[in-house]
Structure formats: C-alpha cells, structure tokens
Amino acid sequence: xxxxxxxxxxLVGSSKQSxxxxxxxxxxxxxxxxxxxRWFEVVQTRGHVEGGKVSHYQVMLRxxxxxxxx
Amino acid sequence: xxxxxxxxxxLVGSSKQSxxxxxxxxxxxxxxxxxxxRWFEVVQTRGHVEGGKVSHYQVMLRxxxxxxxx
Amino acid sequence: xxxxxxxxxxLVGSSKQSxxxxxxxxxxxxxxxxxxxRWFEVVQTRGHVEGGKVSHYQVMLRxxxxxxxx
Amino acid sequence: xxxxxxxxxxLVGSSKQSxxxxxxxxxxxxxxxxxxxRWFEVVQTRGHVEGGKVSHYQVMLRxxxxxxxx
Amino acid sequence: xxxxxxxxxxLVGSSKQSxxxxxxxxxxxxxxxxxxxRWFEVVQTRGHVEGGKVSHYQVMLRxxxxxxxx
Amino acid sequence: xxxxxxxxxxLVGSSKQSxxxxxxxxxxxxxxxxxxxRWFEVVQTRGHVEGGKVSHYQVMLRxxxxxxxx
Amino acid sequence: xxxxxxxxxxLVGSSKQSxxxxxxxxxxxxxxxxxxxRWFEVVQTRGHVEGGKVSHYQVMLRxxxxxxxx
Amino acid sequence: xxxxxxxxxxLVGSSKQSxxxxxxxxxxxxxxxxxxxRWFEVVQTRGHVEGGKVSHYQVMLRxxxxxxxx
Amino acid sequence: xxxxxxxxxxLVGSSKQSxxxxxxxxxxxxxxxxxxxRWFEVVQTRGHVEGGKVSHYQVMLRxxxxxxxx
Amino acid sequence: xxxxxxxxxxLVGSSKQSxxxxxxxxxxxxxxxxxxxRWFEVVQTRGHVEGGKVSHYQVMLRxxxxxxxx
Amino acid sequence: xxxxxxxxxxLVGSSKQSxxxxxxxxxxxxxxxxxxxRWFEVVQTRGHVEGGKVSHYQVMLRxxxxxxxx
Amino acid sequence: xxxxxxxxxxLVGSSKQSxxxxxxxxxxxxxxxxxxxRWFEVVQTRGHVEGGKVSHYQVMLRxxxxxxxx
Numbered sequence: 001x002x003x004x005x006x007x008x009x010x011l012v013g014s015s016k017q018s019x020x021x022x023x024x025x026x027x028x029x030x031x032x033x034x035x036x037x038r039w040f041e042v043v044q045t046r047g048h049v050e051g052g053k054v055s056h057y058q059v060m061l062r063x064x065x066x067x068x069x070x
Numbered sequence: 071x072x073x074x075x076x077x078x079x080x081l082v083g084s085s086k087q088s089x090x091x092x093x094x095x096x097x098x099x100x101x102x103x104x105x106x107x108r109w110f111e112v113v114q115t116r117g118h119v120e121g122g123k124v125s126h127y128q129v130m131l132r133x134x135x136x137x138x139x140x
Numbered sequence: 141x142x143x144x145x146x147x148x149x150x151l152v153g154s155s156k157q158s159x160x161x162x163x164x165x166x167x168x169x170x171x172x173x174x175x176x177x178r179w180f181e182v183v184q185t186r187g188h189v190e191g192g193k194v195s196h197y198q199v200m201l202r203x204x205x206x207x208x209x210x
Numbered sequence: 211x212x213x214x215x216x217x218x219x220x221l222v223g224s225s226k227q228s229x230x231x232x233x234x235x236x237x238x239x240x241x242x243x244x245x246x247x248r249w250f251e252v253v254q255t256r257g258h259v260e261g262g263k264v265s266h267y268q269v270m271l272r273x274x275x276x277x278x279x280x
Numbered sequence: 281x282x283x284x285x286x287x288x289x290x291l292v293g294s295s296k297q298s299x300x301x302x303x304x305x306x307x308x309x310x311x312x313x314x315x316x317x318r319w320f321e322v323v324q325t326r327g328h329v330e331g332g333k334v335s336h337y338q339v340m341l342r343x344x345x346x347x348x349x350x
Numbered sequence: 351x352x353x354x355x356x357x358x359x360x361l362v363g364s365s366k367q368s369x370x371x372x373x374x375x376x377x378x379x380x381x382x383x384x385x386x387x388r389w390f391e392v393v394q395t396r397g398h399v400e401g402g403k404v405s406h407y408q409v410m411l412r413x414x415x416x417x418x419x420x
Numbered sequence: 421x422x423x424x425x426x427x428x429x430x431l432v433g434s435s436k437q438s439x440x441x442x443x444x445x446x447x448x449x450x451x452x453x454x455x456x457x458r459w460f461e462v463v464q465t466r467g468h469v470e471g472g473k474v475s476h477y478q479v480m481l482r483x484x485x486x487x488x489x490x
Numbered sequence: 491x492x493x494x495x496x497x498x499x500x501l502v503g504s505s506k507q508s509x510x511x512x513x514x515x516x517x518x519x520x521x522x523x524x525x526x527x528r529w530f531e532v533v534q535t536r537g538h539v540e541g542g543k544v545s546h547y548q549v550m551l552r553x554x555x556x557x558x559x560x
Numbered sequence: 561x562x563x564x565x566x567x568x569x570x571l572v573g574s575s576k577q578s579x580x581x582x583x584x585x586x587x588x589x590x591x592x593x594x595x596x597x598r599w600f601e602v603v604q605t606r607g608h609v610e611g612g613k614v615s616h617y618q619v620m621l622r623x624x625x626x627x628x629x630x
Numbered sequence: 631x632x633x634x635x636x637x638x639x640x641l642v643g644s645s646k647q648s649x650x651x652x653x654x655x656x657x658x659x660x661x662x663x664x665x666x667x668r669w670f671e672v673v674q675t676r677g678h679v680e681g682g683k684v685s686h687y688q689v690m691l692r693x694x695x696x697x698x699x700x
Numbered sequence: 701x702x703x704x705x706x707x708x709x710x711l712v713g714s715s716k717q718s719x720x721x722x723x724x725x726x727x728x729x730x731x732x733x734x735x736x737x738r739w740f741e742v743v744q745t746r747g748h749v750e751g752g753k754v755s756h757y758q759v760m761l762r763x764x765x766x767x768x769x770x
Numbered sequence: 771x772x773x774x775x776x777x778x779x780x781l782v783g784s785s786k787q788s789x790x791x792x793x794x795x796x797x798x799x800x801x802x803x804x805x806x807x808r809w810f811e812v813v814q815t816r817g818h819v820e821g822g823k824v825s826h827y828q829v830m831l832r833x834x835x836x837x838x839x840x
Binding site: 158159160163164167168171177178179180181182203 | 228229254255256257258259262263264267
C-alpha cells in the first residue's frame with residue numbers, strides 16, 4: 001500500500017467448493033471492469049445449505065484499487 | 071442469494087414519515103441507475119430534529135445487485 | 141427482567157409491510173412452541189428487493205423467555 | 211452539522227405502536243428540558259412481549275444538541 | 281431467504297483438514313436433528329496447536345432453518 | 351475444546367450477590383436439561399437498581415455443550 | 421423496563437476489592453444526584469497495577485433512570 | 491485514573507484546521523460548565539466537504555470528570 | 561444532511577505529513593470524478609514505517625455525495 | 631497514564647474461585663518477567679464447566695507497562 | 701484451556717495457496733521461538749491481487765501459549 | 771505486505787502536540803528494540819485534560835514487523 005489514492009469496492013463471490021474459490025470468483029469477475037485491483041479484506045463468510053450439505057460458500061470482500069493520477 | 075457475483079453499493083435514504091420510507095427512497099432512487107438489485111441490509115438509522123420533533127429519518131443501507139456474466 | 145434464568149432464542153421474521161410486522165411475525169410464530177417469552181432485541185434488519193422495490197423486510201431477533209424453576 | 215460544539219444525551223423511548231413512536235416519545239420528552247436538539251442516532255432497538263405479542267417497543271438513542279456560545 | 285420465519289442455531293464444528301471441513305462437520309451433524317436448514321454465517325474461526333502444528337480447526341456458525349407453518 | 355461438534359445455548363442468569371453468582375445460576379439451571387455442557391463465554395453484564403443500590407446482577411452467557419455422535 | 425422515557429448516564433466507579441465493589445461505588449455516588457435509577461450495563465472493565473498486584477478495579481457503566489412525566 | 495467516581499459526557503467539537511483543533515474546541519467549551527475534566531477518548535471522526543475540499547473536521551469524544559465526594 | 565438520497569464511496573488517501581493530509585488527498589482526488597460530495601467519516605487509520613520512522617499515513621474514509629433527482 | 635511509551639501484553643489468567651482471581655493470577659504471573667506493569671483492560675471472560683458447575687473462570691486481559699527511556 | 705496462565709502473540713502468516721496455508725505458515729514460524737503454543741483465533745483475513753488474480757492470502761491470528769510455572 | 775510472517779506488537783505513545791506526535795513517539799521508541807517494523811494501525815485515540823485544556827494525546831497502535839526466515 002504505497003502512496004496512492006485507492007477506491008474500495010464491496011463484492012460477494014460464491015463457489016460450490018471452497019472459501020478461496022468464492023474469493024477468487026469475486027476478484028476475477030470484478031477484474032473485468034476494474035483495473036489495478038491491489039488487495040482485499042474478507043468482511044463476512046456465509047453459505048447456503050441444501051439437503052443437509054453446504055451447497056455453496058459466499059464471501060463478502062472489500063477490494064481496493066488505485067485511482068490513477070490525472 | 072444464489073450462485074452469482076454481487077456488487078454492493080452503500081446508500082442513505084430519507085423520509086419525513088418513517089424508517090421504511092427512508093429505505094424505500096434509497097432503493098427506488100438507486101434503481102434508476104443500477105439494475106438487478108436483490109437485497110439490502112440496514113447499517114445505521116439516524117434522523118434530524120426541528121422544533122423538538124423528528125423532521126426526517128435517514129437510513130444507511132448496503133444493497134447488493136448481481137453482476138451479469140459476460 | 142426480574143430474578144429468573146432466561147434462555148434466548150434467535151429468530152428471523154419477515155413482512156411485506158414493515159419492520160414491526162417482521163418482528164411480530166417472528167414473535168407470534170415462536171410463541172406457538174415457547175411459553176413465557178418476555179423481551180426481544182433487534183440484531184439485524186435486512187430485506188429483499190424485486191423490480192426496484194422492497195418486496196419484504198427481514199428482522200433477526202434475540203428473544204428471551206423464562207425457564208420455570210423445577 | 212455545522213461549526214458548533216454539540217453535547218450528546220442518551221435516551222430510551224417507548225411506544226406500544228411502532229419504532230418511530232418510541233423515537234418520537236424520547237425526542238419529545240427530552241425537548242422539555244434540552245433546547246436546540248438537532249439530530250439523533252439509533253443505538254439499540256428492543257421490546258417487551260406479553261401473551262405472545264409485542265407489548266411495546268423500546269429504542270435507545272444518542273441525541274445531539276448545540277451548546278450556545280457564551 | 282424468502283417469506284418465512286427462521287430459527288437460528290449456533291454450532292461449532294471441527295476438522296483436522298480445513299475450515300470448510302469444520303463447517304461441513306457442524307452442518308452435517310446438526311442435520312440429523314434439524315430439518316430444513318437453509319443458510320449459515322461464520323461467527324468465529326479458531327483452532328488447536330500441537331507440536332507446533334495445527335491439530336484441528338474449529339468454526340463457530342449461526343445456521344438458520346425454516347419453521348414450518350402450523 | 352477437542353474434536354467434537356458443539357451446540358451453543360444463550361442464557362441469562364441472575365444473583366443478588368455477585369457476577370459469579372449470576373453465571374452459576376444460569377449454568378446450574380441449564381444443566382437440568384442439557385448434558386455435557388463444557389464452556390461458557392460472557393456476552394453482557396447488566397443489573398437492576400432499587401433504592402440507589404444494586405438489587406441484582408444479570409449476566410448473559412453463550413454456553414457450549416457436545417452433541418454426542420449417533 | 422416499562423413504558424417510560426429513560427435518560428442514560430455513563431459513570432466509572434472504582435474499588436480496591438472487586439468488580440462488584442466498583443459498580444456499587446458508581447451507583448451509590450450517582451444516587452446522590454439522580455433519583456429513579458433503574459438498571460445499568462457494564463461497558464468496560466479496567467484496573468490499575470502497583471507492585472505487580474491489582475491496586476484497584478475500574479468499571480464503566482451506562483445507567484438508566486426514568487424521567488418523570490411533567 | 492485514581493480511586494474516584496467519574497461521570498462521562500459525550501461531546502462533538504469542530505475545527506476548520508485539524509482533528510486536534512476539533513478535540514480542543516469540545517474540551518474548551520465543556521470546561522466552561524464542567525469542572526475537573528480529566529481524560530477523553532475519541533469515538534468518531536467525521537467532517538464536511540464543500541467545493542471538493544474539507545470545510546471542517548468534527549470529532550465525537552467521551553470525556554470523564556471526577557464527581558467530588560460529598 | 562438534508563432530505564436527499566446519498567451514495568457512499570469508500571476511499572483510502574495517503575500523506576507523508578499528517579492524518580489530515582491523507583484525508584484531503586482522498587477527498588481531492590475523488591472530487592475529480594464525483595460531484596456534490598458532502599461529508600466523510602474516518603473508518604481506519606494506518607501507516608507505513610521505514611527506517612524506524614513513519615513514512616506515510618493512510619486513512620480509509622466513507623464519503624457521501626448527493627444523487628441529483630432525475 | 632502519564633507521558634510515557636507503553637507496550638501492551640495480552641494474557642489469559644484462570645481461577646477456580648472468581649473473575650478477580652483469574653485477573654490477579656495473570657497479573658501476578660506476568661509480573662515475574664515484566665517490570666513496570668501499570669494498567670489492564672478485560673477483553674473477554676470465559677470459563678469451563680464440569681458436572682454442571684463452573685470449574686474455573688478464564689479472563690483475557692490487555693496489560694500495559696512502561697518502556698523505560700534509554 | 702486448563703488452569704494455566706497464557707500469553708498471547710499476534711501474528712500474520714501468508715500463503716499463495718490457501719487460508720489454511722497462511723495460518724500454518726504463521727504457527728510454524730512462531731513455533732521456532734515460542735514453546736507450548738496451544739490455540740489460535742483468526743482476527744482478520746486479507747490478501748493481495750496481481751493481474752486480476754489472488755497472489756497470496758494473509759491471515760492475522762492471536763495465538764496463546766502457556767507460561768510455565770516458575 | 772509481501773509474502774512474510776509478521777509479528778504484531780501493541781504500543782501506546784504520547785505527545786503534548788498532536789496525534790501524529792504520539793504515533794511517532796511509539797514507533798520511534800519501539801524501533802530501538804524491534805527491527806524491521808513495517809506498518810501500524812491506530813486502535814484507540816485518547817488524551818488527558820488539565821486546567822480545561824488537552825495536556826497530552828495518547829494513541830494505541832498495533833505495529834507489524836517481519837520475522838526473518840531462519
């Protein structure tokens with residue numbers, strides 16, 4: 001975190017396999033519209049249950065990206 | 071909350087009548103620019119006082135909308 | 141809150157109309173199986189959005205009821 | 211919130227009807243002794259249950275009023 | 281989270297392998313006595329250490345299940 | 351906290367003498383219906399005042415007990 | 421907590437002996453100027469150390485008293 | 491923080507220059523009516539923006555003062 | 561905070577000199593793309609250390625701006 | 631808390647008798663290796679249950695000690 | 701957590717693969733200088749992003765180890 | 771925050787002038803015994819009042835330093 005101005009976006013990603021999978025889904029999808037994403041922080045970890053098993057994990061993130069100087 | 075990536079926006083709505091009115095004002099205004107809003111969570115409830123009475127309620131929300139797959 | 145032992149249950153109620161309606165739905169439904177409910181505390185207020193409008197409110201409560209002495 | 215010094219009072223109001231009613235009861239009663247109240251913030255929402263129904267709502271507020279310059 | 285009343289149970293599961301394993305152990309064991317579990321939220325992640333290594337993970341969850349209408 | 355699944359109950363105990371007395375009242379009463387209680391965590395400490403003195407202490411606990419394997 | 425408006429005062433009491441002693445010191449001293457105190461809630465428990473021993477406990481409270489109707 | 495009973499007041503001060511200026515404005519104004527103020531704790535730091543610049547800082551404090559023995 | 565709908569952006573600014581400098585850097589940079597910014601709230605204050613000295617301060621803000629009516 | 635630099639250590643003490651006993655056990659043990667301990671703050675109060683009774687209390691503390699100038 | 705005094709250390713570990721890997725890196729490295737580590741608790745989960753992908757996970761832990769009696 | 775293991779120390783610094791001065795006092799003093807300090811996070815900002823003015827600021831920090839690989 002060097003000497004920049006960052007903007008933060010909040011995202012929720014999901015995955016049937018793992019918490020890391022849900023994080024990567026959110027980061028990967030957001031990367032299509034936001035350049036220069038640098039770090040994230042997990043805000044909340046949730047999930048859904050079907051038939052007595054975890055059907056998917058959902059992770060809420062705050063992710064920071066640099067605003068280029070203009 | 072199915073298997074999607076959500077983006078979250080934070081909003082403050084206000085109403086002279088009620089807390090629900092302030093929530094609906096925020097959701098309704100944001101719906102003009104954001105499609106596919108799905109859920110919200112109340113972060114803070116405040117208000118203003120004039121002449122010893124509540125003049126309006128203000129509610130801060132986090133609202134999630136789906137990012138379509140591309 | 142007199143000199144008793146209380147047990148606490150956590151509940152989520154919902155209503156299309158209002159936050160109070162969601163609280164009352166949870167208290168009313170729980171009252172079918174739990175006697176002696178005495179107080180509640182709001183833990184979280186959320187809701188769902190459909191077509192750019194609030195479709196229903198959801199309120200998470202902690203509600204306390206007395207355990208009778210045996 | 212302009213360029214003033216505010217003092218904050220914490221209050222609990224109650225109402226048989228609604229959360230807004232409990233807020234207004236607290237603001238109205240405090241207005242009898244405190245002039246210049248300007249804003250409030252909800253700290254906690256609770257209530258009592260009798261006979262399986264909500265008997266009244268209780269809302270704890272922090273309310274700010276201006277200290278006049280002397 | 282549709283228009284239902286949910287009851288919430290708090291659980292701690294554990295696993296020698298992973299955080300996801302601890303979540304699944306709790307959900308699976310609770311599913312033997314609670315029907316209709318729908319979602320969970322991670323409250324706390326802990327673990328034990330033996331011989332300088334993680335011996336098992338422990339995850340505290342809040343899990344919600346629907347109360348059927350009667 | 352070994353390799354088990356725990357369920358958590360939330361309780362409020364009270365005592366005219368002390369905080370420890372309020373904790374013990376809650377644990378002792380709950381022990382009549384729940385076997386295998388193992389640990390507790392204090393969530394909140396409150397009390398009542400009568401005639402300018404503390405009339406009783408009230409302590410809210412989260413207590414964990416093991417679910418036997420079936 | 422019946423159907424009243426309460427005002428809340430925040431206090432810190434101290435005692436060389438115990439946490440309960442610190443609470444009682446605060447409640448007792450405040451009772452000299454505030455009538456109708458009804459309940460308290462512990463906000464923070466601290467203390468001082470001298471010569472490797474606890475020299476006194478300090479407890480911060482929020483205490484509620486009824487505002488009489490006028 | 492020696493062996494006294496303290497009462498706590500909550501204040502908001504503001505300054506066009508700095509966070510420290512806002513703290514000092516609140517402490518200085520409150521000192522006109524409260525004797526024996528001893529310490530403070532910052533609860534929240536906010537501010538206003540005009541024309542894309544910070545127009546003033548606002549800091550919410552909890553400040554403790556000793557109640558003299560009577 | 562009058563009767564408007566606000567949207568909130570989260571930002572991180574940095575400065576080699578001071579916390580106020582970091583806040584102003586974030587507000588100033590964001591003001592290039594967001595009109596009508598009105599207030600901010602400090603969420604977190606961090607910094608970097610080089611050679612045993614603070615090399616720069618980093619402040620995370622939530623800043624609110626009005627959405628014009630359409 | 632005068633004009634010093636403090637370092638903080640986090641400790642957990644336990645006692646079969648009381649919360650104060652657990653605090654004193656932690657302070658007393660730490661005093662064997664840390665000089666100049668000045669204050670503490672309770673972070674968490676927990677305990678163990680055996681045979682339906684509290685077997686011991688455990689209290690987590692943050693304790694501050696002065697770093698002498700060199 | 702038996703009848704001991706524990707000291708707590710706070711650590712940040714990192715891993716390119718997983719959250720569990722970051723926890724194990726911190727526990728393993730700390731085990732080189734601290735004997736008798738017994739448990740940990742996750743305080744924060746963060747990570748870095750490079751080229752639109754997670755480059756590594758970082759997990760902040762509080763880990764407790766027993767102080768032997770002397 | 772690259773791919774390292776960090777240890778965290780908690781510190782309180784103080785200054786008669788400013789919050790930044792208190793942070794720098796803590797970082798500077800700790801730098802005499804801890805090498806490789808990299809970042810800090812403000813946990814709490816407090817201060818003392820004498821004669822109705824701020825006599826000094828006190829800031830509690832969590833500061834991270836790298837543990838070298840062995």
